[in-house]
Amino acid sequence: MTHDELIAKAREHLKPIERMDECRVRIAEFPNVRVRETVVVYFSRSHKDDTMEVCLDRETGEFVSATYAPPKSQ
Numbered sequence: 001m002t003h004d005e006l007i008a009k010a011r012e013h014l015k016p017i018e019r020m021d022e023c024r025v026r027i028a029e030f031p032n033v034r035v036r037e038t039v040v041v042y043f044s045r046s047h048k049d050d051t052m053e054v055c056l057d058r059e060t061g062e063f064v065s066a067t068y069a070p071p072k073s074q
Contacts, residue, residue: 003035038064 055064
């Protein structure tokens, strides 16, 4: 995908967030856009279903974001 196609796709993914009542920001309020090539590293445990994900800049290894998904309730 081109950068323009990636930006358009990212905007589509943000639309549900924009529609949330508690979200007071709009996509149009963020005119500065850049595209980074990233990699997501997934960590999991064999005896539990929780996971950690770390997103890094593919070229530099610079931290972009991280998430933790706790175990699902049984």
